[in-house]
Amino acid sequence: MRVAPQWNFSRMIQRGPLPGFAFTRVRATAMLLLAVLGTQADLSAAAEVDAPTVAAAGAVVQTDDVALFYRVYDAAGGKPTAAQLQRDYLEQGSEGLRLFARLRNTTGQRIADAVARDPALYADARRCLAVLPQARARLEKALRDLGGLYGEARFPPVTIAIGRGKPIAIGAPDTGIQVGLEALCDADWLNADPEDRIVYVLAHEYVHVQQVNAHKLSDKPAPTVLEISLLEGIAEFVGEQVAGGIAYGRTAAMVAGREQEIETRFAADIDKTELKDWVYNTTPEQPGDLGYWVGYRIAKAYYRNASDKRQALREILEMDDARAFLARSGWHPGMAL
Template structure:
């Protein structure tokens, strides 16, 4: 899911899990095949952007960028009201984000290469992995991403602007994308749990934490790299507070409470530590990964994890 409301950027709803949109691949591919990773929209956008000296009109953006865009870009436009006018409006308000995003565009060839490697690793760790398509495009500044059972769409300019994630933008894109692919698996294997419209703090934190732990296994790092430094030396205090709130359905103290420049989301970190504790205490590691990604009962999972506030993990 990676709802990304954490930085005031809501991610697409996961309604209609049983039927995949037409833009998405609907079947699992062999791990060696990997996913389709589309970046062509980014290059078309910046061709238009450069030709207009950074000030393309809304009609240019609609006619030359959005209308001939990829299926993933059209899916984003439908879900999140991305139009030539909305892009032009945000570009006028935040021109620096579109200029700065060129540094992220420059790393896309390596991101595609490394993502392919990481997702093949995910397929080895979790053989049922479905390799839905990924699209990186340029939008209206938000959302950072839309992820559902059918695939992943990332807004280049939006993710590039989240300055508290990994300072190395190549690493940032790889780890975030793998986190998102974990959500694709959750949405497919446990849709009722994943798409619960009123989750508790514990449930939502485990959804996000499971994706963080999966990203670490497959790509070498979590997506929310800032949380390690934020929490160091405060583990037990934070997690004692989490236990107090874990059954609440008001998520605002733990999840989706940051901005582009201010981090939040301590629930991601606690959920990651619970998932990691489950994995480290499991005798069958392959089954543990399945349990983490196919979770349907947060309370039972927590009990089996042997996690407790302040636990020391390897």
């Protein structure tokens, strides 16, 4: 995350293992939808979103790039060359796709290498297409609800495309949200149901866009375990409030009965600046990112203990002092929530 923070699920997946849960194969990232959702719009301003779409108008979800990719893919018998992908896909795609490619250093060669390395990843991504219409409808409702709860909510455009296997998604207030469908479709370790996975991950990313003070914490030379865990946990909690579930959907079952143990360890580490034991450490084989889950529970405690829920939601989204937020939350290790 930088001045205009970029959250993405891939970062979580590329770090080392941790006892817990995280978004590994894509920074966790950091931010999956795609092809044929129906509505399209001009994303010529995607690189510089000066006036993000608000809830009343609805978020722009651009999915043409998925269909474009599969036209190139099918014409090449599932083995497109680097030149074909560069010329016929990346250079012919939307502004959002080109932005995604630039931000993630994606080239035709890198996609071709990924297809050759893991052909099933790209063949299997088609199975997510069937649930896109339902996912889109649910996401639109969630964003309307978010706009109703938080009047300053912004909804920059979403580009769903095919990338090089990671990240799942990235997003920032000034560049919108970009999703790699193949990566998201493959991430059944987040949520087993692909429709839920799409909705909850995008809701998580949209919450990150609302965290206007996040840069005060994430851009520090050495942010703490508590600071980063709260930023991610808040995205999980608020996303659940509006969409009905969390991006890391399998965490609750994983940690059931271990709340006291895990959170006692977390409490001892909150001021540490070495993050690898708590965030950005998941792989499909070794779930991690327990900081997301503990941060979610702290945010939930804060909200539960507040008398004015609307004001509490604002304070949660605008959190800029992690220690003060923790103190006001009433959270303690192992508490029932």
